[in-house]
Every structure is written in C-alpha cells, then in structure tokens.
Amino acid sequence: MRHERQLELLDRVAAAGPRLQGLHAEASMMNPASAYTDADRFEREQRELFGTGVLFMALSCELPNPGDFVSGAFNGVEVLVIRQDDGSLRSMVNGCRHRGAPVVEPGSSGNRAGGISCPYHAWTYELDGALRARPGSAGAFDDVTVDCGLHARAVAEKYGLVFIRPDSIEPIDVDAYLTGAEDDLGSFGLADYVQLDSRVNTWNMNWKLVLDTFSESYHIRTLHKTTLAPTFNSDTVIFEPFGRNLFSVGLRKDVVDELAKPRDEWSLLPYATIQYFLVPNGLVVHQVDHVEVWRGEPLTGDTWRPATSLYSPPQPVPQPRQPPDVRPPEKLGWSRIILDA
Numbered sequence: 058m059r060h061e062r063q064l065e066l067l068d069r070v071a072a073a074g075p076r077l078q079g080l081h082a083e084a085s086m087m088n089p090a091s092a093y094t095d096a097d098r099f100e101r102e103q104r105e106l107f108g109t110g111v112l113f114m115a116l117s118c119e120l121p122n123p124g125d126f127v128s129g130a131f132n133g134v135e136v137l138v139i140r141q142d143d144g145s146l147r148s149m150v151n152g153c154r155h156r157g158a159p160v161v162e163p164g165s166s167g168n169r170a171g172g173i174s175c176p177y178h179a180w181t182y183e184l185d186g187a188l189r190a191r192p193g194s195a196g197a198f199d200d201v202t203v204d205c206g207l208h209a210r211a212v213a214e215k216y217g218l219v220f221i222r223p224d225s226i227e228p229i230d231v232d233a234y235l236t237g238a239e240d241d242l243g244s245f246g247l248a249d250y251v252q253l254d255s256r257v258n259t260w261n262m263n264w265k266l267v268l269d270t271f272s273e274s275y276h277i278r279t280l281h282k283t284t285l286a287p288t289f290n291s292d293t294v295i296f297e298p299f300g301r302n303l304f305s306v307g308l309r310k311d312v313v314d315e316l317a318k319p320r321d322e323w324s325l326l327p328y329a330t331i332q333y334f335l336v337p338n339g340l341v342v343h344q345v346d347h348v349e350v351w352r353g354e355p356l357t358g359d360t361w362r363p364a365t366s367l368y369s370p371p372q373p374v375p376q377p378r379q380p381p382d383v384r385p386p387e388k389l390g391w392s393r394i395i396l397d398a
C-alpha cells in the first residue's frame with residue numbers, strides 16, 4: 058500500500074480520537090434473515106454471481122511458468138486456468154470433450170507444459186485447449202469433425218490477480234470490477250509473492266454470513282478473548298465500498314502510538330489487518346508480514362467451502378560473498394568493521 062494512502066487512512070484514525078470513535082458507517086443497516094436463508098435467492102445468487110459473474114480465481118504467482126494451472130469448481134462448473142507459452146492465461150472447462158471426465162484433478166494445481174492429457178482415454182489438448190490428438194480414432198470415430206477443443210471461458214489477469222467467468226466468455230474488465238481499489242491492490246506487488254501453504258475446509262454457514270463476520274471486529278473481545286482481544290481493537294474498522302466490493306481495515310489498539318510520531322513517519326501496515334472482499338468469492342487480507350487469500354464456494358445455502366492460502370513477500374536473493382577487504386582495520390570506518398565481522 059502506498060505511503061500516501063497509509064497516511065490518508067491514518068488521518069482518519071487520528072480524527073477519530075484515542076478511542077477510535079466515529080470510524081463506523083454513517084448509519085446502521087437492517088438486513089432481513091431471508092437474505093441468508095431464502096432458497097430461491099440462493100439459486101439466483103448461484104446463477105448470476107457464481108455462474109456468469111466475475112469470480113476471483115488465483116494470484117498470478119500461483120501460475121508463474123508456461124503450463125502451470127489451477128482448477129476449481131463454481132456452481133457445478135469445473136474450470137481450469139493455465140499459463141500459455143507467451144505468458145498469457147487461458148481458461149476452459151475442466152471437462153474432456155469425449156465423455157466429460159475432468160482433464161486435471163478438480164481443485165488441484167500443477168504443471169501441464171507438455172499438454173493436457175485426459176486420464177480416461179488419453180485425448181490430448183494443447184495449452185490453449187485445442188484438441189491435439191485422439192488415440193485410436195482412425196477408422197473408429199475420426200468421422201467426427203466438429204471442433205473438439207475444451208470449451209473456453211473468460212479469464213483476465215491484472216495487478217497480480219486472476220479473475221474468471223465460470224459460465225461465460227464475456228470479457229472481464231478488471232479495472233471496472235475493482236472500481237478504484239486497483240492502485241491499492243497493485244501496490245502490494247502480489248504477482249511476486251510466494252505461496253507457503255493452502256488448505257480447504259467446509260463450514261456450515263451461509264457464504265454471506267462468513268463475509269459479514271470478516272468485516273467486523275465486534276466479535277473479537279468475546280470470540281477471541283484470550284488471543285486477539287488484548288491487542289486488537291474490537292470497536293471499529295475503517296470501511297469503504299469499491300463497486301460491489303468491500304475494503305476494510307481492522308486496527309491494533311497501539312495504532313494510536315504511531316500518531317505521536319511526525320506525520321510523514323507514520324506507517325499503517327504494522328498496525329492493520331487490511332481486507333479486500335472481492336465479491337462474491339474472494340478475500341485478500343494483508344497482515345503485517347504476509348498475505349492471506351480466501352476463495353469460497355457455496356455448496357448449499359448453509360454450507361461454504363473455503364480454500365485458504367498464505368503467501369509471503371518475495372525473499373531477497375542472496376548475494377555472493379565479496380572477497381574480504383585486506384586493508385588494515387584502522388582505515389575502515391566503524392560501521393564497515395562491524396558489518397564485515
């Protein structure tokens with residue numbers, strides 16, 4: 058996050074006073090329980106948000122090399138995104154054109170630089186999804202001349218983020234989707250992060266209830282009484298919408314100490330949990346020294362399957378050791394002597 062943006066947010070914290078009052082939204086909002094329980098509404102969400110809508114798929118750093126792929130399921134559609142030889146991405150349905158078997162393990166990642174081979178009868182596809190070969194088709198079914206390439210889907214990549222439409226080829230305008238958050242997200246340099254760990258869970262919660270919980274710190278003093286509560290503010294978050302998405306900043310209690318410094322020395326990042334909700338299925342969280350990414354799939358109206366991944370910033374490349382300086386120590390400055398020791 059750029060320093061100017063951090064200062065802008067900290068100005069708001071400073072204006073809220075030592076108890077951080079006044080950082081809430083301007084008015085409360087009532088949400089009917091049916092928004093979480095209505096079956097018809099859930100079906101419509103699945104169709105319009107998780108089917109033809111724009112979904113967050115991956116960080117670019119998960120697919121650095123030609124042939125690298127990630128796959129996932131969205132409203133029953135298995136989708137595959139794969140890096141091409143020219144560095145671009147293609148997205149396609151993870152379903153063989155022969156009998157529909159997944160061409161890669163659903164929910165997996167890996168590399169298919171040599172081409173994509175279906176495990177069922179070994180039909181083989183190029184990285185762009187074009188059919189390369191159908192073993193044993195000569196004299197059998199080579200009279201089938203229709204295009205048997207994998208069905209394409211829309212994909213777009215920008216600011217180190219990858220987006221898809223699981224059930225559409227309608228182009229994706231990432232800037233229009235991010236609606237002003239692109240500078241923030243771009244400044245983190247997510248394309249160069251390194252994935253550390255990933256896990257999948259299934260939780261018995263409506264998908265919106267999960268995101269609601271992430272967007273408030275109100276529960277911290279009770280649910281996280283002995284862990285987060287001693288150091289984390291439970292009363293407030295900074296909140297901004299961007300398009301249909303949400304930006305929020307949770308704060309450590311000692312953020313007020315930072316404000317005692319000269320303004321141009323302020324830094325928000327050591328005190329903040331910075332969250333970008335990429336509605337409907339993504340959450341990118343910057344936490345001091347790492348980034349946490351959540352991708353969620355609603356299985357039913359009250360079941361949600363999140364995949365959680367952790368990433369670290371790129372590590373410095375070790376430099377080769379320099380030959381020792383043979384000058385007498387008295388000609389070296391103190392700092393140089395200490396560094397060489």
Ligand code: FES
Nearest residue numbers: 153155156175178
């Ligand atoms: S289903 Fe893929 S080759 Fe038959």
